[in-house]
Amino acid sequence: MIKFLDLKAINDSFEPELSLAIKRVLDAGWYLLGNEVIAFEQEYADYIGTKHCIGVANGLDALRLILKAYIEMGEMKEGDEVIVPATTFIASQLAITDNRLIPVFAEPDLTTYNIDPFKIEELITDRTKGIMIVHLYGQNAMHPEIQRLVDKYNLKLIEDNAQAVGAYYCTDESYRQGMPCLYNPSRTGSLGHAAGHSFYPGKNLGCLGDGGAVTTNNDELANIIRALANYGSNKKYVNDYQGLNSRLDEIQAAILRIKLTRLDADNKRRREIAQYYLDNIKHPDIILPRLDVLDNLKLETWNSELSHVWHLFVIRHPKRDQLQNYLTENGIQTLVHYPIPPHKQLAYKRWNKFTSNRKNS
Numbered sequence: 232m233i234k235f236l237d238l239k240a241i242n243d244s245f246e247p248e249l250s251l252a253i254k255r256v257l258d259a260g261w262y263l264l265g266n267e268v269i270a271f272e273q274e275y276a277d278y279i280g281t282k283h284c285i286g287v288a289n290g291l292d293a294l295r296l297i298l299k300a301y302i303e304m305g306e307m308k309e310g311d312e313v314i315v316p317a318t319t320f321i322a323s324q325l326a327i328t329d330n331r332l333i334p335v336f337a338e339p340d341l342t343t344y345n346i347d348p349f350k351i352e353e354l355i356t357d358r359t360k361g362i363m364i365v366h367l368y369g370q371n372a373m374h375p376e377i378q379r380l381v382d383k384y385n386l387k388l389i390e391d392n393a394q395a396v397g398a399y400y401c402t403d404e405s406y407r408q409g410m411p412c413l414y415n416p417s418r419t420g421s422l423g424h425a426a427g428h429s430f431y432p433g434k435n436l437g438c439l440g441d442g443g444a445v446t447t448n449n450d451e452l453a454n455i456i457r458a459l460a461n462y463g464s465n466k467k468y469v470n471d472y473q474g475l476n477s478r479l480d481e482i483q484a485a486i487l488r489i490k491l492t493r494l495d496a497d498n499k500r501r502r503e504i505a506q507y508y509l510d511n512i513k514h515p516d517i518i519l520p521r522l523d524v525l526d527n528l529k530l531e532t533w534n535s536e537l538s539h540v541w542h543l544f545v546i547r548h549p550k551r552d553q554l555q556n557y558l559t560e561n562g563i564q565t566l567v568h569y570p571i572p573p574h575k576q577l578a579y580k581r582w583n584k585f586t587s588n589r590k591n592s
């Protein structure tokens with residue numbers, strides 16, 4: 232049986248380092264807000280290319296905390312709107328609705344499955360305060376059109392980087408003409424005002440439980456998020472905000488420090504495997520993934536070294552369930568990502584009838 236994801240085998244391949252890291256925390260006898268988290272936050276900020284990283288309990292909390300901090304800063308308030316792709320894991324929207332903000336669902340681009348940059352502007356109103364882009368399945372979702380809208384309407388750009396840790400976005404003019412990205416590669420997670428990251432075990436950078444992080448270059452935002460994640464406190468027993476308890480623990484941080492050192496190599500291997508699938512799956516009914524949102528501008532511009540980290544290799548097929556059964560019978564495990572989109576879930580029944588226009592609020 233070829234497993235969808237063999238996490239035990241993956242984590243075994245890091246031994247004995249993982250066991251030694253856990254032992255190091257046990258020996259230190261310090262479990263929260265300690266040196267492992269401090270070191271990981273610095274290493275991860277350096278990796279992503281931002282000034283700040285705040286370790287938090289999971290990816291959903293990372294996004295919740297960013298929006299909560301914007302509310303504390305007076306940049307957003309209850310009832311304001313955040314544009315978010317309709318096709319994503321529900322955590323992207325939960326972060327918005329949990330803060331009593333309104334998600335405005337944007338259509339995906341059917342070639343990349345990411346938000347369609349050219350279907351955003353029609354959704355913007357006076358109440359729009361932010362755009363949350365989701366680098367879905369591991370592929371960069373940033374696009375020059377999104378930057379234009381963020382600048383024109385003075386919006387906060389929040390990245391949901393849960394699925395794309397390690398991916399890049401390139402702003403070189405020459406990149407769009409088919410050259411390699413030589414001058415301005417920026418990692419996803421450093422492209423907007425703030426980004427949420429997930430270290431859920433199955434993610435490209437996964438820990439051995441729940442974990443997440445926020446990255447940002449904004450000092451004030453970083454300070455407030457750090458306090459909000461710790462009961463609203465930056466000083467013990469002094470609470471400036473009504474916060475949460477959402478912290479990355481020392482054991483997970485120690486593990487992530489080890490796994491981060493191999494992330495680029497792992498992502499490179501994912502690209503090799505994806506390329507093999509792309510070259511060799513030739514069935515006319517199977518729609519293979521298409522690469523890079525910049526394909527919209529010019530098809531041949533994709534640079535395989537950069538834009539995709541293949542968290543998932545997603546195909547479409549007119550008889551999906553039949554194909555899945557056939558693969559199962561032949562020993563190949565697959566999953567559907569995602570069987571029900573967030574706005575069709577019972578949790579969001581007021582938006583179940585959403586079509587492609589703005590009838591969701």
Ligand SMILES: Cc1ncc(COP(=O)(O)O)c(C=O)c1O
Nearest residue numbers: 289290291320322323393429431
């Ligand atoms: C797109 C997306 N956003 C957010 C999350 C939330 O991350 P976590 O599971 O760490 O809360 C996930 C994954 O679970 C995700 O896939």
